[in-house]
Amino acid sequence: MDVFLDMTGTITDMKSEEHALLKLGEEIKGKFDIKMDARELVKRINDYRKPFMDRRAEEYHPIRNLVSDAIAHILNRKLEEKEIKWIHQKYVELHGIYVKLAPRAMEGLEALREIAEHMGIITDGDRPYTKKLLRSLGIIDFFDSITTAEDAMVGKPNPRIFQMALRNSKSNNRVYIGDSEERDMVGAKKVGMIAIKIGDSTQHGDFHAKNLVEAAGIIANLKL
Secondary structure (H helix, E strand, O other): OEEEEOOOOOOEOHHHHHHHHHHHHHHHHHHHOOOOOHHHHHHHHHHHHHHHHHOOOOOOOOHHHHHHHHHHHHHOOOOOHHHHHHHHHHHHHHHHHHOOEOOOHHHHHHHHHHHOOEEEEEEOOOHHHHHHHHHHOOOHHHOOEEEEHHHHOOOOOOHHHHHHHHOOOOOOOEEEEEOOHHHHHHHHHHOOOEEEEEOOOOOOOOEEEOOHHHHHHHHHOOOO
């Protein structure tokens, strides 16, 4: 059995993700002397990048670039290379500090590692960000492979990112665990994976679980 997982909202806690972005907003506000509340600044960043994120299954733009592009748009000027580099570094650094594991995620990862012949990540995140965050959370050694939208140049639910990840697979039985109905469940089912949604219910997935511990229990009891 091979097990692949989404990252944001599945392994990580969404509130901590939002807190990290707010901290980034505070740092950017101070660095560029932007005269608006940090929460409003984060909203402006999110509004700018939303159309690109909505199209990630067709065309991928690294999230770190979207953040720096959003700041250039807000400031109404082209950023210097050193300013872009600073934003990219802060994005990775602050997420590494403030993003936390979802409840019972560590316990769930340990249980999944006992089950999985191969365990991998499939995420819409940027590659340097993903690897840095996995190290910061102390969980990078759980995974045999990491496949990001930056690697595939498309995001979920495009089958290409799943197919790229499955090149690493060692088993004919593959499970994907994620929290998004459209990106995770639909994408996984397109390539024939068993799909488990982290959440209260699912329309497109095969099972749902409250957390990774429950997901591991479902997988352990599959009759394949």
